[in-house]
Amino acid sequence: MPEPKNVYIKCDVLEDLPKLNRDNWLFEIKLLSKELSQNASILQVGSMDGTRIIKLLEARPDLKLTGIEIEAPLVELAKKKVTKAGLKASFVHGDITNPPNLPKFDYVICLNNTLGYIPEQKKAINKMKSLGKNTIISVYGEKFNDELAQSYFKSINLEIDHIDQNAIIMNGFTKVKRFTKEEVDSWNCKITETPIGYFCILNTSKN
Template sequence: MKYNWFAKVYDELMDDSLYPKWAEYTSQYLTKENHILELGCGTGILALQLTKAGFDITALDLSSDMLSLAYDRQLEAGVRFPLVEMDMRNLSELENFDGVICYSDALCYIETEEEKGEIFSEVYEKLNQDGVFLFDVHSTYQVKEFDQFSYHDEVEGIVFLWDSYTGDKEYSVEHQLTFFVEKENGHYERFEEIHKEWTHSLDKYIELLKKAGFKKIEVSADFGQKVNDESRRWFFAAKK
């Protein structure tokens, strides 16, 4: 998928307080000696934080728009780490890693159980022995809570509207993003994007991980909490 105008306001939409929490969660399973791959790195905020903390990160995303902003962020901070434009469904050209991380519900942009299972298998093959796969997804509760969600805001030169509705499939949601972008003459041009996300049951994720070959799987919620019926994010730590 292409993010286009969404890439320009992505950081404004994100809760900055989440990045240190993802970094802390990562540090519970991986050390600075480990070689780590981040899937769905977006604009590179987490990869930048982990690199500054001494971690060895390679950051991957399908969107050239996101990676362009991640590169600009590197130049501004004076910090470098490899950026890879690639579909996470095919990692065959990459080297092996000690850890793979994928946060901010990036896997929810993958529609089917089969496709998620293929990604889990790709990750398993690219992990060194005893390597760990860390990721989060929206819970089924969170996806239901998205229905009728609405958020409106603006950044310099861009007014954006974010409205969410229940999708056609079970445990799916559609985010309708509308952007009004200011032109040189002061007029605004309208752009629209539809972003779709899908999640699955907790048991299904565990089943797919086991099928890919992972033996030891730890599940938690919302950055270290116990899973309950109202957990918003599920976290998985799967060891090869």
């Protein structure tokens, strides 16, 4: 059974991913750089080894970034990588569905279909909305078809057992979900189509 940290660590190794996944990752960074307001405080859900936070800080050094990550070894790795890059960000070990005490952020961001790895998705979305004035969730959609899923999961050390509609069931690992346009529409958000999915801005400023 693959160890979670050995799988997740591959998600941001762009040169090993299929072109569409790589394009999608970079497209998310471009959209974020344009969308996030100056000096905003941001919580990234599933901050992995800090790669995304480093890329964001390179594009937008004004941002105040915090990552929350469920895998403790990845939290430690992220701290080291950010320091080595000469940048500043905070990282907390925790589960977004049951997070530790955190302040309110200008934005909570959850990218690269991270929501699809979280079994309690409704709970995760509600937590994100309660922690951020704005919540941005980017997920894979219909364009992440079965063929692309096969090559993507192979590139991150996972083997698909079978696909049941939008649930992709792995051998010895959590199942991963892709999302339909109908589902993301139900989040009542502003949607931008990405190379393989949907970049959704949920306005939660009334919270």
